[in-house]
Amino acid sequence: MSYCRQEGKDRIIFVTKEDHEAPSNAELVADDPNDPYEEQGLILPNGDINWNCPCLGGMASGPCGSQFKEAFSCFHYSKEEVKGSECIDNFRNMQECMQRYPELYPQEEDKESSQAEASSSSVSAAPTEGSALPPETDSTPATSTSESAVSSDSTSLIDNQTAS
Amino acid sequence: MLKCRTVWKKLAPLARASSTVCRQNVRRTGNVTLTCVPVAHMSTGPAGGGRENQLYVLLVGAACVGGAIYTYRTVKGDNQRYQDRIDEISSRPYKRATEEPPSTVIPFFLVPSHTPYLLIGGGTASFAAARSIRARDPGAKVLIVTDEPDPPYMRPPLSKELWFSNDPSVTETLRFKQWNGKERSIYFQPPSFYINAEELDGAENGGVAVLTGKKVVHMDVRGNKIKLDDDTEISYDKCLIATGGVPRNLQVIERAGEEVMKKTTLFRKIEDFKSLDKVSRNIKSITIIGGGFLGSELACALGRRSTEYDLEVVQMFPEKGNMGKVLPEYLSNWTTEKVKSEGVKVISEALVKSVVCKDDKLEIKLKDGRLVKTDHIVAAVGLEPNVDLAKSAGLEVDSDFGGFRVNAELQARSNIWVAGDAACFYDIRLGRRRVEHHDHAVVSGRLAGENMTGANKPYWHQSMFWSDLGPDVGYEAIGIVDSSLPTVGVFAKATAKDTPKAATEKSGTGIRSESETEDTAISPVASLTPAPNVGQHKDEYGKGVIFYLRDKVVVGIILWNVFNRMPIARKIIKDGEEHADLNEVAKLFNIHDD
Numbered sequence: 001m002s003y004c005r006q007e008g009k010d011r012i013i014f015v016t017k018e019d020h021e022a023p024s025n026a027e028l029v030a031d032d033p034n035d036p037y038e039e040q041g042l043i044l045p046n047g048d049i050n051w052n053c054p055c056l057g058g059m060a061s062g063p064c065g066s067q068f069k070e071a072f073s074c075f076h077y078s079k080e081e082v083k084g085s086e087c088i089d090n091f092r093n094m095q096e097c098m099q100r101y102p103e104l105y106p107q108e109e110d111k112e113s114s115q116a117e118a119s120s121s122s123v124s125a126a127p128t129e130g131s132a133l134p135p136e137t138d139s140t141p142a143t144s145t146s147e148s149a150v151s152s153d154s155t156s157l158i159d160n161q162t163a164s
Numbered sequence: 165m166l167k168c169r170t171v172w173k174k175l176a177p178l179a180r181a182s183s184t185v186c187r188q189n190v191r192r193t194g195n196v197t198l199t200c201v202p203v204a205h206m207s208t209g210p211a212g213g214g215r216e217n218q219l220y221v222l223l224v225g226a227a228c229v230g231g232a233i234y235t236y237r238t239v240k241g242d243n244q245r246y247q248d249r250i251d252e253i254s255s256r257p258y259k260r261a262t263e264e265p266p267s268t269v270i271p272f273f274l275v276p277s278h279t280p281y282l283l284i285g286g287g288t289a290s291f292a293a294a295r296s297i298r299a300r301d302p303g304a305k306v307l308i309v310t311d312e313p314d315p316p317y318m319r320p321p322l323s324k325e326l327w328f329s330n331d332p333s334v335t336e337t338l339r340f341k342q343w344n345g346k347e348r349s350i351y352f353q354p355p356s357f358y359i360n361a362e363e364l365d366g367a368e369n370g371g372v373a374v375l376t377g378k379k380v381v382h383m384d385v386r387g388n389k390i391k392l393d394d395d396t397e398i399s400y401d402k403c404l405i406a407t408g409g410v411p412r413n414l415q416v417i418e419r420a421g422e423e424v425m426k427k428t429t430l431f432r433k434i435e436d437f438k439s440l441d442k443v444s445r446n447i448k449s450i451t452i453i454g455g456g457f458l459g460s461e462l463a464c465a466l467g468r469r470s471t472e473y474d475l476e477v478v479q480m481f482p483e484k485g486n487m488g489k490v491l492p493e494y495l496s497n498w499t500t501e502k503v504k505s506e507g508v509k510v511i512s513e514a515l516v517k518s519v520v521c522k523d524d525k526l527e528i529k530l531k532d533g534r535l536v537k538t539d540h541i542v543a544a545v546g547l548e549p550n551v552d553l554a555k556s557a558g559l560e561v562d563s564d565f566g567g568f569r570v571n572a573e574l575q576a577r578s579n580i581w582v583a584g585d586a587a588c589f590y591d592i593r594l595g596r597r598r599v600e601h602h603d604h605a606v607v608s609g610r611l612a613g614e615n616m617t618g619a620n621k622p623y624w625h626q627s628m629f630w631s632d633l634g635p636d637v638g639y640e641a642i643g644i645v646d647s648s649l650p651t652v653g654v655f656a657k658a659t660a661k662d663t664p665k666a667a668t669e670k671s672g673t674g675i676r677s678e679s680e681t682e683d684t685a686i687s688p689v690a691s692l693t694p695a696p697n698v699g700q701h702k703d704e705y706g707k708g709v710i711f712y713l714r715d716k717v718v719v720g721i722i723l724w725n726v727f728n729r730m731p732i733a734r735k736i737i738k739d740g741e742e743h744a745d746l747n748e749v750a751k752l753f754n755i756h757d758d
Contacts, residue, residue: 002747009650010492013747017656017756024751029739037624051299052614061298062357066369069302103354 049076062104064097274362275375275396279307281616282390282400284380284553286310288318288602289406289584289609291352294372296613303370304617307361307400309392311379314434315358317350320602322437323458324632326350327465335438350434383557385577402616405559405568405582406609409547409600414453416516417543423521428541431458440542445473447539451528453516454544455481455488457631460503462542464633467507477507478536480514480528486633488512490641491710492651495724498705499637506634511536547600549586562588565598572622574612581616583608591623593740594644594719601629626734638664640730643720643737645712654750655708655724664727709733709750716742718749729753 002015031038033045040050051060051069059068071094074087084091098105281297283290286308294306308316317338325340334340341347359371382391389399411430418425429440444450444466452463463479470477483489485496486503504510515531519541528536549567553559559576560569567588570576574589582589584605588598599608604627614621632638705724712720717740721733732752743749 007492007494010494011650011652012494013652013654013750015654015656015747015750015755019747020656020751020754020756022751024748026743026745026748026752027741028735028752029741031735037621039625052296052610056299058295058353058357061295061372062353063359063369063371065298066302101356103356 049073058104063101064094064105067094067097070094275378275392275398276307276361276364276373277397278399279305279364280401281306281404282398282402283308283404283406284390285404285406285408285584285586286312286314286316286374286376287406287408287584288316288352288605289408289587289612290404291316292606292609293404293406293581293583293613293616296610297617298370298372300614300617300619301370303368305364305367305370306372307364307398308372308374309378309380309390309398310374310376311393312433313376314351315355315374315376316352317434318352318602319432321350322434323431323461323465326437327441327462328468335441338434380553381556383553385557385559385580388579401579403580404609404612404616405553405576405580405586406584406605406612407550407553408585409549411543412546412548413543414516414519414545417519417541420519421521424519424526424541427521427526427539428543430543431462432547443540444469444475448474449476449478449538450540450542451478451480451526451536451538452542452544453480454542454546455479455483455486455512456490456544456546457487459542459544460486460499460633461631462544463508463510464503464506467503468634470507476509476538478509478511478538479503480511480516480530480536482513482515484512486510487631489647490645491722492647492653495653495705495710496647499633502637503633547585549588549598551586562596562598564588565596567598573615573620574608574623575615581612583612589623593624593626593738597644599627601627603627603629626737628730628734632664635664637725638727639722639724640727640733641720641722642730642733643712643718644714645720645722649712649714649720651710651712652746653705653708653710653724654747654755655705656755664725708755709753711746711749718743718746723753726753726755 002013002019004014005012040053042050042053042055044050049069049072059065062068067090071087071090074090075084078084078087080086099107281294281301281304283293283306287310290308290310294308297304297306310316321340326334326338329340331337331339331341338350339347340350357372358374359367361373361375364371364373378396379393380390381393383403384390387399388401388403389397390403391397411432413428413430417428429436429443431437431440440462450466452459452466459479459481463477466475466477469475479486481488483496484493485491485500487499488496490496491499500510500512511530511534513532514534516528517531518529520527520529526538526541528538528541530536551559551561551566551568554561554568557577557580559580561567562569565588567586568576568582570582570587570589572590572592574581574583574587576582585598585600587608588596589608590596607625607627608623611619611621611623611625626642628640628642630638630640707725709726710722710724711718712722718736721736723729723733736749736752
């Protein structure tokens with residue numbers, strides 16, 4: 001059973017697991033997915049890419065930012081059978097740029113192939129997920145994990161192209 | 165300058181003396197008006213007073229020569245004394261580490277005369293703004309000007325993770341291994357991320373350049389330009405002021421003299437971390453004055469070292485318990501006990517009356533008569549926002565909270581925005597405030613960057629903060645968390661799984677604010693102590709949620725040893741609704757689950 005105590009202006013309630021089993025009847029205000037003030041996810045309500053999404057880390061702002069933006073935009077708007085198949089030049093430019101900054105864009109081969117499947121599927125799913133799930137992101141700038149995740153995704157695309 | 169003044173002071177009576185002589189002589193000859201310069205009259209005196217004139221010339225000449233000789237001797241003497249003093253100072257043992265920071269210093273040779281985006285200050289807010297600008301304005305050229313020698317870095321690890329590192333070279337590398345095994349540097353980006361300042365203009369795709377070791381001393385808002393301490397002028401289109409702040413000091417310490425100041429650390433920057441690390445290894449006792457976030461974190465970090473280095477760690481503050489201004493009293497008391505168990509000698513309700521240096525030891529006398537003897541002091545008594553530019557720029561400074569006064573969009577005036585610790589902004593939901601937390605610097609920096617590129621968004625996404633006091637006590641908080649507000653706390657009993665360590669291991673994340681985006685972060689667990697006391701005692705505040713109320717509306721929430729639920733907390737604050745039963749609201753957090 002829950003137990004309650006008052007210490008001056010502060011109230012203290014101790015609850016057991018059973019006390020909290022029943023679903024809450026607290027009412028929350030419905031969110032407006034198109035609220036311009038809200039933090040947006042990777043994909044904006046109008047379908048554009050949110051380059052300022054913390055999930056991208058430093059990809060869009062670093063030295064290879066413009067190459068990354070071109071490659072990713074091309075992929076995003078691609079209507080081809082194999083999505084992004086016409087973007088191979090953009091991705092190659094991006095990869096060349098990234099190879100010039102190994103410190104920023106670590107080229108770890110093994111990690112890439114295992115992350116490739118995971119991230120490529122998540123990236124393609126992103127447009128549908130983006131608006132429904134605004135990530136509460138206050139992250140500090142990039143870490144190597146997110147960067148390698150997205151870069152590995154792009155390299156995997158190139159691998160796919162060459163394979164097919 | 166001082167030399168001139170002293171010289172002038174010495175010459176002045178001489179000058180006066182010689183001029184009186186001249187005037188007297190002039191009067192005697194009787195054919196000049198007193199308004200004229202005496203010496204001139206000497207040379208144009210009447211023929212009749214020729215011999216007298218010669219005498220006067222001789223006298224004045226002698227006086228001048230005498231004055232010159234005297235001046236020369238004094239200046240030489242002063243110079244000698246100055247040189248002796250300089251030699252003496254340089255012979256003193258260095259207080260700070262004198263090693264050059266590893267290749268993170270960005271060399272520059274030329275400073276651009278104009279930059280589209282100028283960011284004053286090279287901290288977290290500035291970096292977040294730079295990133296935001298680059299993301300939104302393709303090819304943007306961003307110039308960061310900082311008076312520190314380092315490029316932008318994150319501050320939380322300086323009082324947390326870096327202290328728990330087992331790497332002996334951590335003061336050089338400034339890298340720390342997170343509990344999920346991933347290592348990272350405190351620098352946001354390695355040097356290769358930035359371009360050189362002189363290349364900024366010509367960079368085809370733009371970039372971010374950092375000018376280190378330069379201070380902005382003057383801001384001309386009408387002319388849209390700033391002046392550096394070396395007189396270089398840089399004009400801008402849009403400017404961000406992210407100057408942060410300077411640690412406050414206790415008046416008693418400032419007045420106590422140089423001997424005491426030498427043994428006092430005001431902790432904020434990388435160099436402070438390096439020097440404190442060094443000092444703490446070589447002394448027997450250290451005292452931290454201040455019971456807030458920084459003071460408590462440092463006390464716990466040093467407390468953990470106390471056994472290893474035979475170091476006595478004392479923490480003293482005027483409140484009744486640690487985090488007394490943040491946590492409700494019952495929780496503050498409980499936290500203080502935890503801090504004590506980290507090896508810290510806590511002296512609460514302590515007001516420092518005086519500090520003296522005796523026999524190379526510091527003696528702190530408290531108002532109630534208690535005496536504390538220690539080797540070194542760390543003063544963690546708050547931050548003074550840096551508003552040096554307010555005067556020249558004509559910017560408003562807030563009298564309640566300090567800092568530059570800006571609107572909800574973080575704008576001070578046209579083309580000038582302020583973010584981070586120095587910004588006193590209007591929060592549409594919670595009212596005017598100034599926030600000194602890392603995540604706020606990121607959020608506000610990012611927002612300022614967005615608004616500098618035309619977004620016009622108000623401060624809406626509420627920033628959070630966190631603190632860990634040892635392996636058993638960790639919390640995340642959001643909104644206005646002031647212990648003077650009425651609170652409602654809903655607690656469950658903690659299990660072994662509810663510790664900061666467990667939280668990061670599970671989510672594989674590092675910095676707490678990033679755990680919401682599945683990115684790296686860190687948790688400061690060094691010892692492998694077993695689970696916290698899962699006693700039957702009713703008053704064990706193992707884990708729970710604490711709501712802070714203002715006029716029956718929740719304005720702040722602390723998640724006590726409950727992690728990865730910040731989005732729910734943020735939503736509740738954003739709604740700003742009056743909830744009849746906060747226990748029902750607490751249910752939303754599932755505090756009993758992992």
